[in-house]
Each structure stands twice: as structure tokens, then as C-alpha cells.
Amino acid sequence: MRDPSVHHGHRPRTQCSQQDNAHLDYASNEESSPSETVADRIVRIREDVRNLESFYKVRCSPTRYQRLQAFFENEIASLEKITFKNLDQEEKVDYILIRNYLRDQLSALVHDAEQEGKAIAFLEGYFTMRLTRIIQARQTVNDTNGQQSAAFLSESMNHVAAVQKEIIQGKEKADPVTALRATQTLLGLKEQLAEWYSFYKDYDPLFTYWVSDPYTEIDKALQDLINVIKEVVIGIKPDDTDTIIGEPVGRSRILESLQTEMIPYTPEKLIEIGRKEYDWCEQEMKKAASELGFQNWRDALEHVKTQYVEPGKQPQLVRDLIKEASTYVKTHNLATVPPICEETIQTFMMSPEAQKMNPFFLGGDEIIVSYPTSSMSHEQKLMSMRGNNIHFSRATVFHEMIPGHHLHMHYMSRHKPYRQMFQTPFCIEGWAFYWEMLLYAADSWKKTPENRIGMLFWRMHRCARIVFSLKYHLGEMSAQECVELLVDWVGHERATAEGEVRRSVMGDYGPLYQAGYMLGGLQLWALRKEVVGEGKGKWTEKQFHDKFLRANQMPVELFRALVKNEDLSEDRESTWEFYKELE
Template identity: 65%
Template sequence: MRDPKFAQSHSRPLDRPPHHEPLRANNANSDRPLPSTRGGEINEKIADRIVRVQWDLTNLQSFWKVRSSPQRHEKLQVYLDAELKVLEWMPFQAYDQEERVDFLLLKNFLRNQLSQLHRDVDFDSQALVFLGDDFPLRMASMIEARQRVDDLDPKKVAESLVECTKRMIVAKDSILGGKKKAEPTVAWRATRNLEELKSHWQEWYSFYDGYDPLFTYWVSEPYPKLIKALQDLSDTIKKVCLGLDSDDEDTIIGEPIGRNGILEALELELIPYTPEELIEIGRKEYDWCETEMKKAASALGFQDWHDALEHVKNLYVEPGQQPQLVRDLTKEATAYVKKYDSVTVPPICEETIKTFMMSPKAQKMNPFFLGGDEIIVSYPTFSMSHEEKLMSLRGNNIHFARATVFHEMIPGHHLHMHYMARHRPYRQLFQTPFCIEGWAFYWEMVLWDSSSWQKTPENRIGMLFWRMHRCARIIFSLKYHLGEMTAEECVQLLVDWVGHERATAEGEVRRSVMGDYGPLYQAAYMLGGLQIYALRKEVVEKGGWSEKEFHDYFLKANQMPIELFRALVLGSGELELDKYYKSQWKFYAGIK
């Protein structure tokens, strides 16, 4: 899989524009001036507006860089609200289907950004209450003043640093004395905010130090004490409130968003099912996988499929040979889709695959190899313990790797990302796991069905392992965010249901709840794949499209929720969109 960052979703109702007459297309019959926002005219092309919004947000987020700063929150809130209000004025009915899809993509993206912003405000406010002081706000304000290059009084700055240091020491002592306590999610957010402040303060100090002699005279002594106090406070919170050592890389802590947060995310991803219904889909798919796993195990002479899985896990190459295995498997998958003309593979895409090795530290978060622009191979190194080496070898065995290569490279992520950079690239702003991960998982389903894709019983077990993994991801990720499973219970589910090595299960859960992912990311692999698979049946098996036409059209559409891609495929004649379009496509049989 690839590791893009995904915003959360939000469903606040939009304010109506302050007018009563309907807006005419391009204002052709009205001499009333049209509103504009920050350089964006009401009649600007929707694709141009998307590019502008992307750069506006990049500039705002880069300048107001302290994520926990109220000033940053306010600036983004004002911008996002203004852009959403202007969308209400835009001539939606004058747009063709592509432009209508772009409009809905932009609207959902802005609402996603608002949702994440509001969630961050809530978590940051709780963290500030826990710390019991406004020193983080004072420090953020000074960083923002440096961004503006405000005039500086070095003596007063030194006094502020001394005062902030004293307050951090008081906060630390209160935590050590048991006067300050917090839920793990709040304590974890507090440590993240403190560590972010530390990194920004290091940049703040280097900007002035040596260039302003009076600054160095006054600030060089209190500055290292402030940095030490920041680190000490963060370490104390980890140790006392979270039970962690300062260098702990193993404990898994996340921020569950609750049922309402999941429902908001589902609405904006255009998934018309409840979390409970999606969990049921995961269970149904798992039952199918287990039946097929038993068949493959029986073909190998095993009565228990877990024993067959253990047999397959031990079919790995020797240390040092994994890059060659992955290279050869990549060539096999690429040759297959070219031979059967399943999808267009541009020569540059095929010829420019780069390969790297993953560090032992990174393997704690990514126990399996990754793909996309390049292949990043995960395999044991000499620095690992004996047990860690064996788990890495078994978790990256030949047949697991074969079932992963086409997901990660061609026809999966590598091919997809090649097209995204070249066709409607402005839509990369709308990256959604239901599209990018759904596409890669969809190929797992297609090749499972294909009689021409060679599958020994060992190969089938490798493919089914990953498919069971996707089922379990739906269940554990949604239950975690619903507050129905702990991180440890998620790990155990992967071990018991799927047959993961414990280390790889921990890595998967750690990445799921501590990485830069939205709450639906892990569930989106299978659910997005099921959507594309259902659409394939609708337009290829029944609608007259060729397989290659369908695949190429998907790749050239770039990124979007699959239901909006379906709107492009069907066209406005079959699926009429409006600016308040809500999900209505029940893509999974058996779940009403």
C-alpha cells in the first residue's frame, strides 16, 4: 500500500448565500456583480478553482504552521467557510458531467478539511486544559510572529522564555504529583503538540541566533532550558499518563473518533451504509475466504487451514534474495496484463520502477513491502533479534509476496500513480483510499477469478491470506473507532483470524491507528475494491464496455469516491447529479 494522508470528513450544514434570486449560468442575464474569494471569481472554471484552492491551503498551512495554534484554526476556518459559501453561487446546472463531478469533489474536500480542523480543535483544546496553562499558546504566538518577521525585543523575549520554562516545570510537577491526569488520547495529543513546538522553536532560534547580536546575548542562556523543559514535560506525560518510556516505539495509541465521526466520513466518501452494516460485510467476506482457504489447504493435504498457512509461511527466500524475488514477481504481473490486453501499460511506467530497502525502524510501522512510485522491500536485517528475523521472513514469504506485487506495482499502485500524475492531475487533491487502495485490491479479486492467472494451492493461500486481512481490517478499524475494541484486541484479531505473525499484526495496527490515515482507510481496501468490482459487472459484463476500456477510463479519471466515478461511466443521461448529491448506490448484494 501507499501512505498518502487523508483528511477526515465533516457534515456541517452550509450557510445559504445572501440572495434570493437563482444564479444564472455565468451570470449571462444579470448585471449584478458576482462575489469572489481571495482571487477566485465565481465564474472561474471549476478545475482552475481546484488548483487555486490546493495552493491557497498549501500556503496557509505552511505559514500558519503550528498545528495546535488557535490562529491557524481561525485562518483555515475562515478560508474554508468562504470557499464553501461561494460554491453555492456557482452555475452547477450549466456544467457537464465531468465538471459536476469536480464540483462535488471540491465541496466534499472542503467539508473534509473542516471536519479535520474541528476535530483537531477539540483534541487540542482538551490537551491545553490538561496542561492547565496557556504557555503553548504563548509559544505558538511567538513562532507566528517570527513568520511575519515582527520587530523583536530580545530582552522581553528572554523574559518570556524564562516564564514559559517555569510554567512547564510547574505542569510537570503537577503531573508527577498526581494533580493532573488525562485520558490516553488527550495525553498523547499533548505530547505530540509539545514535540511539534520543540521542532518549531529550534527553527525559531536558528533564524535569529548569530544574526542579531542582542538576541544571542539575551536568549542563548534561557533557550536551551526551554527546550529541555519541553522535552522533560513530554517525557513525563508519556511515563506517568501513558506508561511509556521516552523512546518507546512499540506501544500503540490512537485517537478513536466515535460513531458520529465515522458516519460523517462515510457520508462524504459516498458510502450509504452504517458502520455496523460494513462490519457485517467484512464478516460475510471473511466467511467466503475461510471456505476457500479450507479448499486450498485440503489440496495440500492439510485438514486445518492454519497448518497449511504455516506451511506457506515457511516458504521464503534466504536473506539477501528478496529484492530479486520481488523484481521477478513484478515482471510476471506486468507481462500478464500486457499479454491479455487488460489495461494500457505505458513503457515509461514499466521501465522506471525503482527499488529500495526498508529500515528496521520503518518495518515496525510497515512490516510488508510497499509500492507506488517505487518498491520498498521489507525483509530482516542483521540488527534484528532472532525472533524478529523469523517473523519478517515468514511474513514476507514467496506466496504472500506474489499476492502483493500486483497490488503494489502493475497493475496496482505504480500504474495508478503513473496515470494520476498525467491525467487530470488536479484531482490528486481528492485522494481517497476507496479509489487508490480499492483499485489495487480490485485486482486481487480479478486475478483470483481469472483462469489464466496461474494459482497453485500455495498461491491461493497467499492470496486468501491478504483477502482475509482486508476483511479483518474492516472489522478491527471500525470497531476501534467505535470504541468497541482496544489496540491489543485488534492485534489479537489479526493473529487469530488471519494468521499474522504477532510482529506484523502489531505493525499493521500501529500504522492503522498512529499513522496519517483517516478512520476509513483500512476498511476502504476491500470496500473500494467491492465497489469497482460491482461497477465492472454493471458496465463490462452487462453494459458492453471492454475490460481494457473500463480500466483505462478509471485510471484517466484520477482520484474520487467510486460512486462519482460511476456517475462518469453512466453519464448524466442515466445518473443526474445535483449540487447536494447524496450517496444512493447500494453496491453490495445482501446488505440492504
């Protein structure tokens, strides 16, 4: 149920937003036109946010936080002036979507400012703010003076050296999460300072005369500080790309995200659901293993992992599996597959570097195949081949292509495309996982015991994702413990487990993304049981699936309200306890 301690309204201004440019008045936000539809408002807000984030690009800038916070607060206030009862059902859904988006963006901004504040405090703040000011001055093309800029950089460099010395001497300390963010802040400053320098360099000869040497020195000094923080504070070598370090968001932020996603369960309840689903998977694994003559399902899984194609043949395997999945969907009339969607699938290969983050192949607009390259070590080659064996790959293709992500993304770009702004893992990943559930249960989808083990491997993986991702963000599991969970629970190769955890905690994902696969699939599965079947008012499989594809992106509970034509209120919050219907 909803946690009453989580505040839904306006958030207090962050300390960052009060430091610089406090005199600026952002209250005069772009006023919406009286004739502006909710859909038009969504498009305008999307583009306004894109413009603001592009212009106020310095991550640690107080002005950035102030401007974005004012924007979100003003848009929330403007939205509340709309007469909700006068909207039709689709418009009411759009209203709730943009309301939840604005609230979540405001909450995320406050959280990010708090975390950034810790990193700036660790860096002692002075030089970061000075460098931020000159970068921002370039954005508005303020007059610049080369000699003054050179002095500015030299002074900042002295502060960088002082901070570095204190870190080396152990006087300045931070936890690994704060230290990692500090390196990211410094890297951003380096990149934006390079842009600042290139803007004036050579176009202003006096600027180049004065600034060329100080700029080169400050650029090196910032990189040296990054390296020292990594080695002394975090404990990794500057060129280390293997160590996994993320940024747990904490329970309060998880609860806020759950409300945005319209999930009426606590993190602890979701972890319980993940464990319960895992137990079901394990029983199914035992059945399939027994059919193959194995007493232990892990032995059967090892058997399945040895069934891979030789190097160079994986693209052809994936091609044939894509055709098999597409033909099945069309033959059984499960969804409308537009010819161009099927015709224009493109295939690419994953680089060895990218496979560290994505050990299995990816899909969507195109299919990106992971498989060994000649540059990998013998051990890496075997792990990649075992992790992308025939049966794992068969289970993955319909998740990634048709009827999964590729089909979904084809529709998203063509039907209510403005709703892509509200992309949620419970919808986009839930849809793909839902097909894993549907095809596992379908007798018409022919499956050998090895095929079922391949499907169950991924299903157990989704269970484990719920548990390890939520526990990680709750601060109850370390990254290494997450790796061990994937190895022990699911039977991952250690390299693929590390890649999955690295992708989960170091990629650009929200705290609920990994949990969204199975939980979103369970939501759609529960809704299908409500509305699909024979009888008055019931939908066919194809009608249900096509309706979902044309609805674009939204929390599944809102899609349920569309399908069932439920009464909606402007203060609608999550109420659908979908999991009890599966018990």
C-alpha cells in the same frame, strides 16, 4: 443509508477560533475569477490551503483554526454561486468533489480543534499560548527585543515546571489519547521554537546575548515535560517506540467521513460486510488446504509461510514477480501499460526501523522490500521471512506495482492531475484490491493451492481491517485487541500484526483508510458487473480499466456516474448500495 443526524452545512466556530485575533477579518477571501473553471478553482484552493497551513504552522494556535475555518467557509459560499446546471459532466464531478472536500476539511478542523482543546486544558494552556505568540510574531517578522524574549521564556519555563510538578504529584491527569496529543503539541512547539531561535540567533547579537541560555533551558524543559507525560500519564518509557497508542475519532466523525467518501452504509453495516467476506475467505481457505492434504487451513497457512527465499534473494524474487504480473496484464489486454511506467520501476530496501511500521513491502512510485537485516534478532528475522514468503509476495506484487498502485500513480500524475487532491482509499486502495479479486477469479491467472492461500491471506487481512479499524475508532476495541484479531483471524505473525495495527492507528491515516481497501474493491467489482461484458453499450475490460485510470481520484460512486453518464445534481449524496449486488 444516510444518517439524518449528521449536519452537512456550516459548522459552529470552535472555542479555539474565538480566543486570539478575533478582531481580524478574513471574510475577504481571495475572490474567484468569473472565468475560473472548476478545475482551476480546485488547483487554487489546493495551493491556498498549502500556503495557509505552511504559514499558520503552530498546531495549538487559535489563529490557525480561525484562519482555516474562515477560508473553508468562504470557499463553500463562493462555490454555491456557480450555476451547476451549466457545467458539463466532468465539471459536475469536479464540483461535487471540491464541495465534499471543503465540507470534510471544515468538519475535520472542528474535530481537531476539540481534541487540541483537551490537550491544552491538560497542559493548563498558559505557556503554550505564550510560546505560540512569539512563534507567530516571527512569521510576520515583528520587531523583537532580546531582553523581553528572555524574560518571556523564563516566565514560560516556570509554568512548564509547575505543570510538570502537578503531573508527578497526580494532581493533573488525562486519558492516554489526550496525553499523547499533548506530547505531540509540545514536540511541535519545540520544533517551531527552534526555528524561531535560529532565525534571530547570531543575526541579532543582542538577541543572542539575552536569549541563548533561556532558550536552551526552555527546550530542555519541554522535552522533560514530554518524557514525564509519557511515563507518568501514559505509562510508557520516553524512548518506547513499540507501544501502540492512537486517537479514536468516534462514530459521528466516521459518519461524516462516510458521507464524504459517498458510502451509504453505517459503520455497523460495514463491519457486517467485513465479517461476511471473511466467512467466504475461510471457506476458500479450507478448499485450498484440503488440496494440499491439510484438514485445518491454519496448518496449510503455516506450511506456506515456510516457503521463503534465503536472505539476500528477496529483491530478485520481487523483480521476477513484477515481470510476471506486467506480462499477464499486457498479454490478456486488461489495461494499457505505458512503456515508461514499466521501464522505470525502482527497488529499495526497507530499514529495520521502518519495518516496525511496515512489516510487508510497499509499492507505488517504487517498490520498497521488507526482509531481514543482520541487525535483527533471530526471532525478528524468522518473522520477517515467514511474513514475506514467496506466496504472500506473489499476491502483493500486482497490488503494489502493475496493474495496482504503480500503474495507477503513473496515470494520476498525467491525467487530470488536480484530482489527486481528492485521494481516497476507496479509489486508490480499492483499485489495487479489486485486482486481487479479479485475478483470484481468473482461470487464466495460474494459481497453485499455495498461491491461492497467499492471496486469501491478504483478502482475510482486508476483511479484518474493516472490522478492527472501525471498531477501534468506534471505541469498541483496544489496539491490543486489534493485534489479537489479526493473529486469530488471519494468522499473522505477532510482530507483523503489531506493525499493521501500529501503522493503522499511529500513521497518518483517516478513520476509513483501512476499511477502504476491500470496500473500494467491492465497489469496483460491482460496477464491473454492471458495465463490462458483451452486448450493446457494454465495455471491454481494457476500456473499463483505462477509463478508471484516466479519471484519477474520486469516490467510486462518482466514477460510476461518469461511466454510466448519470444525471448529477449539486446536492448529490451517496445512494448506491453496492453490496446488495454481490449477494
